[in-house]
Amino acid sequence: MAEAGAVLAERRRGGRRGPLLPDAMRPRTHAEALAVQAAVARLLGWPVAGWKCALPAPGKLVVAPIYAPTVCRAEAEGPRSAAPVATAWPWVGDGAPAVRVEPELAFVLATDLPPRAETWSPAEVDSAVEATHLALELIDSRYAADAAPSFEDKLADGLVNQGLFVGPRVDGEAARKAVRFPITIQMPGQPDAVRDGVMPDGLPRGPLHWLAEFLRQQGTGLRAGQVVITGSYAGAFDLPCGVPVQLRYGTLGTLSVCLHARTGGLD
Numbered sequence: 494m495a496e497a498g499a500v501l502a503e504r505r506r507g508g509r510r511g512p513l514l515p516d517a518m519r520p521r522t523h524a525e526a527l528a529v530q531a532a533v534a535r536l537l538g539w540p541v542a543g544w545k546c547a548l549p550a551p552g553k554l555v556v557a558p559i560y561a562p563t564v565c566r567a568e569a570e571g572p573r574s575a576a577p578v579a580t581a582w583p584w585v586g587d588g589a590p591a592v593r594v595e596p597e598l599a600f601v602l603a604t605d606l607p608p609r610a611e612t613w614s615p616a617e618v619d620s621a622v623e624a625t626h627l628a629l630e631l632i633d634s635r636y637a638a639d640a641a642p643s644f645e646d647k648l649a650d651g652l653v654n655q656g657l658f659v660g661p662r663v664d665g666e667a668a669r670k671a672v673r674f675p676i677t678i679q680m681p682g683q684p685d686a687v688r689d690g691v692m693p694d695g696l697p698r699g700p701l702h703w704l705a706e707f708l709r710q711q712g713t714g715l716r717a718g719q720v721v722i723t724g725s726y727a728g729a730f731d732l733p734c735g736v737p738v739q740l741r742y743g744t745l746g747t748l749s750v751c752l753h754a755r756t757g758g759l760d
Contacts, residue, residue, distance in 0.1 A: 494525065498532025501650050504635040506537065506759055513640050520645040523554045529649035534558055539759075543599070543720035545630065545654055546704040548694040553644060555652060555700075556707060559720065562759050563631070563656030567749075590734050592631060592752050595725035596676050596690065596742065598668055598697050599628035599659055602721070606705045607714040613705040619698065621705075621715075625668040627660040627748040629740070630722055632729050659720060660748035667745060669698050674743025676727050680736055690726035690743065697723050 497518040504511055513519065520526040534541065539560040547555035603623030606613055633655035636642045647653060676690040694700050700723035708714050715721070732738050737751045 494520075494528040494532050497529045497649065498536055501529065501635050502533045502536040505533065505651075505655075508633075508755060508759075510635055510637045511640075512637055513642060513646060519643075520649045522645065523648065526645040526648035527554075527556075530557065530651060533649075533651070534560075541719070543657065543722070544704060544708075544715070545652060545722050546700045546707075547724045548700050548703055554648065556704065557648070557651040557654055559654055559657050559722075563654075564659065564720070565656070566659045567661055590754075591731040592734060592754075593633065593729050594658075594732050595630040595632060595729050596727050596740060596748075597628045597630055597722040597725055598663075598671065599626045599657070600624075600698065600701055600721045600723070601626065602715055602717050602719050605714065605716050606709070607716075608709050608712045613702075613709055615698075615702045618702050618705045619669075621717075622665065622698075622701075624662050625665040626662050626720075627740075627742050627746055628720075628722055629658040629660070629732075629748065629750065630654060630725065631656040631658065657720065657722065658748075658750055658752075660750070661746050663742075663746045669696065671697060671743070671745060674726075674745065675741075676743070677741040678732075679739040679741070680733070688727040688730075692726060693724045700724060 497514050500514060520529050537560065539562055541558040542561040542564045543559040545557050545559060600622050601624045602621050604621045606618060606621055632653050634653050635650045672692050672695065674690050676688045678686040701721050704721060705715055732752060734752050734754050740748045
């Protein structure tokens with residue numbers, strides 16, 4: 494698994510894509526994929542600033558780290574009319590002037606949820622949540638567009654995560670019940686685009702409850718300050734680079750961002 498991890502870590506560090514791993518390196522099971530994922534994390538040496546997750550489904554285990562150098566936060570949490578800018582940020586694949594994103598809610602932890610003998614109850618996990626923010630997951634793969642990776646290949650690579658934009662803080666009680674709401678996308682000179690936002694796993698903290706227990710069993714745990722996203726409300730779609738964009742998450746709040754392509758590697 495170390496050789497596979499080295500290839501994917503180098504691609505992630507440099508913002509590059511490539512073919513599928515050689516057949517002998519490719520993971521065939523979830524366990525092998527997670528071993529490659531862990532090897533990538535070790536080789537990068539980047540702090541894990543958060544996690545993406547979803548409730549498990551037949552044939553799919555959705556869990557991947559989000560690395561600190563790839564997380565960007567709104568410059569200010571003042572008036573909702575403010576337009577924080579994420580600069581020199583994510584990778585833009587194949588020269589396309591757009592970034593693929595997924596609108597999510599992000600839960601920030603105030604306390605550790607470490608490995609222990611006892612299970613973590615949903616109430617204990619909820620009590621560890623300090624804040625809820627609007628967020629955009631940034632999507633990219635370390636495989637070429639025509640590579641046709643298996644789910645295990647994707648899991649090994651971090652499930653197409655390339656980073657996270659953490660927007661404004663919102664009301665936590667309203668957010669934890671937010672199962673469905675319209676997502677309105679506003680850009681200068683264009684009509685509003687409205688998407689039907691639906692939480693794929695029901696209540697948005699459900700996957701967080703599962704993640705705390707999964708990482709307990711893995712001997713990893715969650716740490717204070719980490720950010721957890723639990724599923725896209727509207728699939729994945731492209732946002733143009735260099736254009737100020739506002740995304741309104743129903744009545745929860747508005748996320749403002751202007752994405753600019755990263756031009757150099759990550760240390």
